[in-house]
Amino acid sequence: MSDKDPSLRRNAPALALHVPEPPFRPGDTPDFSSLKIPAAGEAPRPDSAGPASDTYPLTMTLVRVLGDDSKAIGAWDPKLDPDTLRKMLRDMVTVRIFDDRMYRAQRQGKTSFYMKCTGEEAIAVAAAAALDREDMHFPTYRQQGLLIARGYPLTEMMCQIYSNKGDRLKGRQLPIMYSDKPHGFFSISGNLATQFPQAVGWAMAAAIKGDSRIAMGWVGDGATAEGDFHSAMTFAAVYNVPVVLATVNNQWAISSFSGIAGAERATFAQRAVGYGIAGLRVDGNDALAVYAAVKWSAERARSNHGPTLIEFFTYRAEGHSTSDDPSGYRPTNEAKAWPLGDPIERLKDHLVATGEWDEDRDQAMRAQCDAEVRAAQKESEKLGILPQQGKDDIGSMFEDVYAQMPWHLSEQRDEALGEGRS
Amino acid sequence: MSDKDPSLRRNAPALALHVPEPPFRPGDTPDFSSLKIPAAGEAPRPDSAGPASDTYPLTMTLVRVLGDDSKAIGAWDPKLDPDTLRKMLRDMVTVRIFDDRMYRAQRQGKTSFYMKCTGEEAIAVAAAAALDREDMHFPTYRQQGLLIARGYPLTEMMCQIYSNKGDRLKGRQLPIMYSDKPHGFFSISGNLATQFPQAVGWAMAAAIKGDSRIAMGWVGDGATAEGDFHSAMTFAAVYNVPVVLATVNNQWAISSFSGIAGAERATFAQRAVGYGIAGLRVDGNDALAVYAAVKWSAERARSNHGPTLIEFFTYRAEGHSTSDDPSGYRPTNEAKAWPLGDPIERLKDHLVATGEWDEDRDQAMRAQCDAEVRAAQKESEKLGILPQQGKDDIGSMFEDVYAQMPWHLSEQRDEALGEGRS
Amino acid sequence: MPTFNMIQALNDAHKVMMAQDEDVVVFGEDVGYFGGVFRVTEGLQKQFGKTRVFDAPISEGGIVATAVGMAAYGLKPVIEIQFADYIYPGYDQIVSEVAKMRYRTAGEWTMPMVIRTPYGGGIFGGQTHSQSPESLFTHIAGLKVVIPSTPYDAKGLLIAAIEDPDPVIFFEPKRIYNGPFDGHHDRPVKPWSKDRASEVPEGHYTVPIGKAAVVREGADLTVLAYGTMVHVALAAIEEQGIDAEIIDLRTLVPLDLDAIEKSVRKTGRCLVVHEAPRTSGFGAELVTLVQERCFYHLEAPVERVTGWDTPYPHAYEWAYFPGPKRMKRALEKVMAD
């Protein structure tokens, strides 16, 4: 029995709960023609040392650089040299191929789990290019592009995915939960959003120490709902922290569309306004726009002008993970209908349009990337695949809980070793 | 040894941590002359059924109704009849006297703890007047005015404060942690901000049930930093929840000024912009403005136009609680210097200025309130004060953990009773 | 009688209760249109509408907090935390609010709600899809803690939990959602349909909260287990040929101490089994109670079989999981002493 007694209320209207629903469900024909996409080059580029309020209009539009003619246009054009662009293209292609191979490896039973970032490659790759090599990233599981762009060996990534003898994390983490300090890539957590305020803490430490390195935190659209998002924003605002906070809005959180995280009413970039920090909303499938926005935010942070929240607007083109089948909650052809295109094709077209690239070079580059990935896979599989693991070196399971193994873990290790032998 | 190696960085500037500092510390002469206070009547009043963005300018100013001449002015004037105003004045005076008596009772050793709301009386009292009697409040410990305005017996409040035989909460809660369902006053929690998303949940339930009652949640400026604040805002925005969310910005959280919660960069009302819900910033010492803002938000919620975040700008005129001595962290005369005045005097002056009140009536009313509070105190002290409690009915300590007492609590109760006898 | 796996049984319990009681609402991450990542809430939104079954933002704290508000209003929220490993952002609301509300309001406000969450190992879920945090809830006065081990119990206990006037943390052993598991990961997976406990009556029935089940009678040893470990324990004592009495606790709080005492008084030996890490696991409370109550009946120290005091390491799934080998050694020990 509920408390309510509607008779208490005269002629007040009945209240109603609004439950957001995505525009399209399985069976519908996705049609994004009503989506308002600002033209490339339109967004103004304020001074990165200016007041945060200068950026507020930018939280409700999209910073876009690549025009329909594939030319770079407007104030946000980062005017990158072709070599940088070609490296970005190559990195993005490598990510795509890497994802495909590892997805397949999971399907072949070589590991337990995999997550792709298909359609989102521009974001991590261009962010890596825009930050300095010594800056620190606090990523989620869809920023494999950071590692690849920073030259982390593919074999290391694969060994982690296979939890094999080459896995520097000793088989302890779920596949793709990479960690690498030398490459400025903080340990990925399975607990969503935890890394976002951690990035702020790292940058606070840098500021305390008078360092010049900054941090960049990452979070998904769905995970912005966690309290940790608010912690990150609050601490970043209070202490004017030199951090770039990125929300990758790929419009889905497993089966929940971004409306369940609040996107019906406000952009994710707009959250910045609430805290009085700078905010930018960026076409995440436009590598140049991504680069430019991260560069701007990094400049701002590095000159003690404070944090920036960036929303990268994109689309999760594939399933959430190997455990997910998106045909259960969205039309299968929605990714194709998504109007902001494939970030790889868009960057390639730009290079072609500016005479810096052609089909032949593209084919050759892709073949090379493919060969590299295959070679790395072969190499790493020599060190084993998951089904063979977990039998040797069982004692290692008890290491690194503490710096020194306490008695109770030594005892348990001996028990476990005893089991192993029995 | 820290990680940093400044030599890594060429000639980048040193990063610096900004640690907010209040304008005045003990020894300083508080001077608020640079504080920009918008004139009463200036703020426009948008349609309560309009888009949230209509309110955004209102998040960065102050809705004020009572002018320097003590007349009500502008679109927000709620045009209340004098009886309502006189009741509000009376309630506010009662709150002030109640606080003084109970503070003194604590100092006399009659109870363990007390918290005043001096300077903030207008907020709860006017909010109670603006909402319907059946609407539900999820308060903090500084909304005693809600109970008093809704006619909750003072003796009940005092019995709770004394944890005595008359305490409906059976002596289980710290003084002032009231709870009363019939008066639409949810159980106060010692854990800051927990009630804020609970208010949203209650209002979600009302919406699910097609009820017409709405909820109002309350939180302090300091406590907005908790993750629960973000939960409340997110759920309220996502489901278009019929809830009024109030932040009482009294500029202090124990010893920390509001800058430590982010007030240097954005108002607390501005948080609303980040979620795309309506936001209002209100002079909390202006009872008419408080009333008008709550009324507007309630209308909005009740007509399914969604949630509103209101910031009530005020000043905590006394210590945080009986455990606190604010002279350790702010000038003792800061409260006096605070330019927005005493809410009681301001409402009184308004009534006088409109010919609805005079000094004699005021004196008489205050004497009456004083007598009522004294009588209630006498009455409730008949039922005991704290130092006498906790000896009888020890078995009650084990009730209400569950609906049915499980064996382990029966056993423990018997043990406790055994101790009591020994 | 239909044959259900545990997911179907839980789904059916929702349906029964949502049809019977309009105040029951269901929400959580991905539970609406999609029906939950383990599909426990499949079809509920279609049947009962979007305002009674809906997706929630990824905020376990917000999910619990809004459920508190709903319960205060008079609804009965049944919420899903996607994995028990993700319950911690909601821990403050559970510990400080849900658990204490009846007490601090002297019964004025109560918190009839069910917090469902899949827990436990055995699926190569790594550190954050394998945890067994039940003891962290057993320490909190005001909560009931329930863990079923069969489809029949899952449905009956879930219905009882929804009808219970107090908040219930309902842990679902995800490894046995689709079939019982004897701990031999290298053997073929057995479906529930081959097990008698998959015969689940239609409609409303309850399995009482606070009552353990003696799933096997025996004379020489009492084994206390719950969730997946009930099945692992059953297999292990058969393999070792020990005439053990196996008690499936089903409810950890309030505990069925009578059943435990009775059995240990009879057998004189006791083994406590869980997946969670050893130190301060619920096994510690069980051992303590047994030694407090049956001290003079004990012929040997009560033994514990548990997970290790480490995070749950991905590749070492079977070295971490308390499987047949760990059971065997403990059985030998407790019988030899």
Added chain:
Amino acid sequence: MPTFNMIQALNDAHKVMMAQDEDVVVFGEDVGYFGGVFRVTEGLQKQFGKTRVFDAPISEGGIVATAVGMAAYGLKPVIEIQFADYIYPGYDQIVSEVAKMRYRTAGEWTMPMVIRTPYGGGIFGGQTHSQSPESLFTHIAGLKVVIPSTPYDAKGLLIAAIEDPDPVIFFEPKRIYNGPFDGHHDRPVKPWSKDRASEVPEGHYTVPIGKAAVVREGADLTVLAYGTMVHVALAAIEEQGIDAEIIDLRTLVPLDLDAIEKSVRKTGRCLVVHEAPRTSGFGAELVTLVQERCFYHLEAPVERVTGWDTPYPHAYEWAYFPGPKRMKRALEKVMAD
């Protein structure tokens, strides 16, 4: 040698370490200019500057999370959670991040930090200023849990905690901040200055983490206690005239099991004492370990003296607190059996 109460001793430990190690930073609610609501950080901001000692927003989750980031950078954060009752919003970051970081990164990232927090009853703080949640941390692999009971130990243990390469949850028994407490709330309060343990050396010294202290030798009974209860236990056995050995655990994880075993083997009886609720309290782990390791030496069941399995009720402060009467009955029981 200066005479310090526990607050001064803790304050001094901060000063020693902040002067010695530039990477030590201190933050939390009200810890900056004001010096903390219990004044433990008084004067630190003035001495070490605002960027090393500062107020934090009221967000225990954010405080722990930013400390994680700082530790990842290479700093050593010493953070204050104003009351242990308010640690739960930070529980996810502590359990999922702080505790597991070294493990999940195979030692690449470590979390040397101290999370200080006042805990326990005896001050009429009601439900949310009296809790003893230590067992909720002892279950989490990767954390160390330390609880001092004297000014001397407080300083030495806090310095050891700050120097420790692993995260330490440092519970401070607030009832004895200003003086030891024998459980007789009706007697005059004794200041620390009358106690030998208030003689605190200047400068740097450590009390090792993982080592218990035998605070009274005895032959007939072993009492395991920590925090405020060490003093309550001492008084109780004197009053009962029992020749008990009292062990102040000082560290709960990693536990000094050797000291415990040695004592129980000698005495044959054991009583475990804490303020926290009984069910799944740390006492359960202690009882379990004692019966696992000393079963054949035990002459009677190990007894527990604890808080009740209820929230901490304001007016019933002394009916809840495990004081002399509860001690007496348990002592009689454990000695009689």
